[in-house]
Amino acid sequence: MRPTTKDLAKAAGVSLATVDRVLNERPNVSARTVKKVQDAIERIGFVRNIAAVNLARNRTYRFRFVLPEKGDQYLKELLREVAAANAALKPDLVSVDVAQVAIEDPHAVANYLSSLEAGAVDGVAVMAPESPQARDAMSRLCERGIKVVQFLSGQENLEKLDFVGVDNVAAGATAGRIMGRFSAGRAGKILIVAETILSQDSIKRRLGFDRVINRCFPGLRSLPTLETHSDLERAARIVKTAFDHNPDIVGVYVVSPEARVPLEAIARFADLKKFVVVAHERTPFSEQALREERVDAIIAQNPGHAVRSAIRILRARADHLEPVAAQERIRIEILLAENL
Amino acid sequence: MRPTTKDLAKAAGVSLATVDRVLNERPNVSARTVKKVQDAIERIGFVRNIAAVNLARNRTYRFRFVLPEKGDQYLKELLREVAAANAALKPDLVSVDVAQVAIEDPHAVANYLSSLEAGAVDGVAVMAPESPQARDAMSRLCERGIKVVQFLSGQENLEKLDFVGVDNVAAGATAGRIMGRFSAGRAGKILIVAETILSQDSIKRRLGFDRVINRCFPGLRSLPTLETHSDLERAARIVKTAFDHNPDIVGVYVVSPEARVPLEAIARFADLKKFVVVAHERTPFSEQALREERVDAIIAQNPGHAVRSAIRILRARADHLEPVAAQERIRIEILLAENL
DNA sequence: GGCAAATTGAGGTACGCACCTCAAAAAATG
DNA sequence: CATTTTTTGAGGTGCGTACCTCAATTTGCC
Numbered sequence: 001m002r003p004t005t006k007d008l009a010k011a012a013g014v015s016l017a018t019v020d021r022v023l024n025e026r027p028n029v030s031a032r033t034v035k036k037v038q039d040a041i042e043r044i045g046f047v048r049n050i051a052a053v054n055l056a057r058n059r060t061y062r063f064r065f066v067l068p069e070k071g072d073q074y075l076k077e078l079l080r081e082v083a084a085a086n087a088a089l090k091p092d093l094v095s096v097d098v099a100q101v102a103i104e105d106p107h108a109v110a111n112y113l114s115s116l117e118a119g120a121v122d123g124v125a126v127m128a129p130e131s132p133q134a135r136d137a138m139s140r141l142c143e144r145g146i147k148v149v150q151f152l153s154g155q156e157n158l159e160k161l162d163f164v165g166v167d168n169v170a171a172g173a174t175a176g177r178i179m180g181r182f183s184a185g186r187a188g189k190i191l192i193v194a195e196t197i198l199s200q201d202s203i204k205r206r207l208g209f210d211r212v213i214n215r216c217f218p219g220l221r222s223l224p225t226l227e228t229h230s231d232l233e234r235a236a237r238i239v240k241t242a243f244d245h246n247p248d249i250v251g252v253y254v255v256s257p258e259a260r261v262p263l264e265a266i267a268r269f270a271d272l273k274k275f276v277v278v279a280h281e282r283t284p285f286s287e288q289a290l291r292e293e294r295v296d297a298i299i300a301q302n303p304g305h306a307v308r309s310a311i312r313i314l315r316a317r318a319d320h321l322e323p324v325a326a327q328e329r330i331r332i333e334i335l336l337a338e339n340l
Numbered sequence: 341m342r343p344t345t346k347d348l349a350k351a352a353g354v355s356l357a358t359v360d361r362v363l364n365e366r367p368n369v370s371a372r373t374v375k376k377v378q379d380a381i382e383r384i385g386f387v388r389n390i391a392a393v394n395l396a397r398n399r400t401y402r403f404r405f406v407l408p409e410k411g412d413q414y415l416k417e418l419l420r421e422v423a424a425a426n427a428a429l430k431p432d433l434v435s436v437d438v439a440q441v442a443i444e445d446p447h448a449v450a451n452y453l454s455s456l457e458a459g460a461v462d463g464v465a466v467m468a469p470e471s472p473q474a475r476d477a478m479s480r481l482c483e484r485g486i487k488v489v490q491f492l493s494g495q496e497n498l499e500k501l502d503f504v505g506v507d508n509v510a511a512g513a514t515a516g517r518i519m520g521r522f523s524a525g526r527a528g529k530i531l532i533v534a535e536t537i538l539s540q541d542s543i544k545r546r547l548g549f550d551r552v553i554n555r556c557f558p559g560l561r562s563l564p565t566l567e568t569h570s571d572l573e574r575a576a577r578i579v580k581t582a583f584d585h586n587p588d589i590v591g592v593y594v595v596s597p598e599a600r601v602p603l604e605a606i607a608r609f610a611d612l613k614k615f616v617v618v619a620h621e622r623t624p625f626s627e628q629a630l631r632e633e634r635v636d637a638i639i640a641q642n643p644g645h646a647v648r649s650a651i652r653i654l655r656a657r658a659d660h661l662e663p664v665a666a667q668e669r670i671r672i673e674i675l676l677a678e679n680l
Numbered sequence: 681g682g683c684a685a686a687t688t689g690a691g692g693t694a695c696g697c698a699c700c701t702c703a704a705a706a707a708a709t710g
Numbered sequence: 711c712a713t714t715t716t717t718t719g720a721g722g723t724g725c726g727t728a729c730c731t732c733a734a735t736t737t738g739c740c
Contacts, residue, residue, distance in 0.1 A: 002400065002433070004695095004696055004697085005696070005697065006696085014718075014719085015718065015719045015720070016697095016719085016720085016721095017718070017719060017720075017721090018717085018718060018719075020697080020698070020699075021717095021718090023697090023698090024697095024698070024699085026699095028716060028717060028718085029717070029718085030707090030716085030717060030718090033717080033718080047430045047431055048431055048696090048697080049395070049431065049433065049695090049696055049697070050391070050431040050432055051390070051391040051392070051394040051395045051432070051433065051695090051696080051697095052391070052395050052695075052696035052697045052698090052725090053696080053697060053698075054391040054697095054725090055389070055391045055392050055395055055695090055696080055697075055698095055724095055725050055726065055727090056696075056697040056698040056699080056724080056725055057697085057698065057699095057725080058698095058724085058725050058726090060342065084664075084666070088664060090387045091387055091388055091389065091390040092390055092391070093342070093389065093391065170678055170679060171679070173678040173679075174676060174678040174679040176678070177676050177677070177678050178676075181521065181522050181524070181636075182521045182522075184521070184524040184525045185524045185525065208678075212678065296521075302671075304666065304667065308667070324424075324428060326424070326644065327428075327644065327648070331642075331673065331679070332678075332679035333671065333673065333674075333679075334673075334674035334676070334679065336514060336517050336518075336674070337517070338510055338513040338514040338516070338517050338548075338552065338672075339510060339511070339513075339514040339671070339672035339673075339674065344725095344726055344727085345726070345727065346726085354688075354689085355688065355689045355690070356689085356690085356691095356727095357688070357689060357690075357691090358687090358688060358689075360727080360728070360729075361687095361688090363727090363728090364727095364728070364729085366729090368686060368687060368688085369687070369688085370686085370687065370688090370736095370737090373687080373688080388726090388727080389725090389726055389727070391725090391726080391727095392695090392725075392726035392727045392728090393726080393727060393728075394695090394727095395694095395695050395696060395697090395725090395726080395727075395728090396694075396695055396726075396727040396728040396729080397695080397727085397728065397729095398694085398695050398696090398728090
């Protein structure tokens with residue numbers, strides 16, 4: 001039988017009240033007594049029963065994901081995963097919801113975060129680009145006792161905050177390696193498309209990508225990043241210009257998470273199958289494109305894993321526990337048609 | 341405030357005892373009353389508090405992983421992950437241990453499984469190749485009320501059993517695609533090495549591999565599978581013969597999970613860097629080899645995910661719940677030096 | 681209508697722990 | 711030494727649910 005606090009009290013030669021004081025770090029316990037209890041914990045292998053703890057504390061967890069207002073398919077996947085997690089974790093007294101904010105506006109993000117009260121939410125997962133305003137707002141949230149994790153974006157700014165997501169330099173490097181090796185030794189240029197070059201994430205990916213291309217694939221050269229601003233017409237125009245000026249394009253790398261706009265733009269006047277196409281994030285569009293060989297590889301971070309990981313971390317922090325680091329590292333996935 | 345059974349009773353206009361009867365599917369409740377309670381559950385959004393349920397039931401979960409007796413580094417990883425899961429889940433009243441059995445002997449597996457008593461274990465995760473004996477033993481375990489999942493091996497034999505692991509045909513196909521595209525259009529032969537060709541897993545991987553190679557890469561041709569039987573000397577001998585007979589080998593595909601023996605055998609007389617080398621499973625050896633470019637890609641199934649997934653499934657089954665399918669699919673990972 | 685059977689209600693105990701109060705004992709202080 | 715302060719113990723209540731018993735009520739059947 002599993003030892004209970006009662007057994008622990010007996011083993012330590014103290015009363016239940018004292019065991020309680022030690023376990024919950026209440027004041028007025030002598031160092032000697034603390035040690036007696038801790039030794040007994042070791043000796044009999046006492047482990048707190050979380051179910052009982054949560055029941056007695058009558059604890060619930062309310063977490064919120066702060067996500068972009070605008071987006072395409074990847075955002076939809078994230079919303080779906082949050083909703084799924086909310087349903088799945090209800091029996092565990094965890095409730096999760098979403099606030100959609102104009103994350104491209106640092107003031108909007110900061111305002112929203114400042115408006116949160118500790119009574120309303122126990123933790124937030126924030127997906128917002130780096131900005132001094134957002135950074136300050138997050139710090140202030142922490143001070144008010146609300147746990148914060150940075151979600152899929154902006155891992156640079158606050159080391160003391162947990163981060164859920166991939167190392168974007170490595171993700172870019174992975175894309176670069178795939179691009180290089182899939183090019184089968186051909187020489188030429190690589191078209192690089194992003195939604196905006198202002199995003200730190202895109203900058204990092206490009207950095208990793210270029211590093212690998214330059215170091216390992218001398219026949220290939222990356223062109224300057226084109227910006228779509230999520231505008232199909234604009235994208236088609238500038239992409240066409242790029243193709244006209246560079247007849248020797250052998251590959252296309254879509255840096256930003258929503259690949260639909262840039263790839264549909266290119267498909268208007270070129271056959272994607274003729275290039276090595278690497279994109280980020282699995283969405284219905286990119287999945288379909290991979291199946292039809294219009295895309296050769298997708299570099300992805302699993303949104304379901306990311307959401308669940310963020311929740312586990314918030315919960316651990318709320319309980320003053322250390323998250324299990326190994327389990328929480330989000331992998332950089334490489335998706336081909338065969339391992340979808 | 342979250343509704344409790346008390347609130348539910350009031351909302352349904354019945355007593356607590358009746359709510360209890362409905363929730364736990366006890367007999368002697370009229371259909372009309374059941375409906376009243378279920379409607380009320382919907383209406384007020386009642387969700388059972390798992391912490392309280394487990395506490396009241398005083399439930400504990402004892403699971404066992406049945407793993408091979410002999411093995412190399414991948415087995416070690418599995419053992420490590422099981423131990424880690426055991427430590428991490430202790431507060432949740434889950435205990436996990438390992439029994440190492442000579443899984444290559446169907447009788448040994450069957451004997452071991454038959455010896456398990458329902459009182460000692462609530463569920464087992466069995467990693468054993470397909471065999472009528474093992475199959476029967478698993479079925480009988482189920483009948484005795486012990487939950488069973490097939491772990492990383494043998495998904496064909498019993499559809500009614502849960503399976504944790506990847507589709508090995510797809511894993512082989514993924515390896516084939518990587519092999520083909522990384523070969524950069526060169527023509528030649530591919531050396532294929534397995535520990536034994538008797539394993540269903542290896543057969544399936546080879547099947548998927550060949551399918552992709554034959555269909556998509558006409559310049560490449562797979563050689564017959566060589567068997568190492570985990571014997572370095574033997575492996576070195578037969579591998580050398582193969583290289584002598586086939587000077588146009590461009591790639592090496594190690595089908596079985598433990599890549600150390602075959603690759604060290606080859607490295608004795610050839611430079612692995614000159615070939616495209618694809619292997620399965622991440623181990624300290626394969627990871628190091630990938631870093632040093634002696635291996636070009638690793639196709640892996642994350643042992644940590646697999647272990648945790650098996651446990652979640654066993655737990656769900658023990659509670660008569662349906663596991664969350666989406667979360668439990670083990671991904672076929674492609675590892676390069678960049679996304680380790 | 682009378683009877684048995686099925687259904688429902690009331691109330692209790694237990695699970696392991698948190699958190700509270702009050703009193704008793706021990707230690708520190710002067 | 712007496713006094714204050716710190717430490718410890720004893721005991722209670724409650725968290726939300728499971729599971730049990732016994733009595734009361736309703737239903738179905740002949």
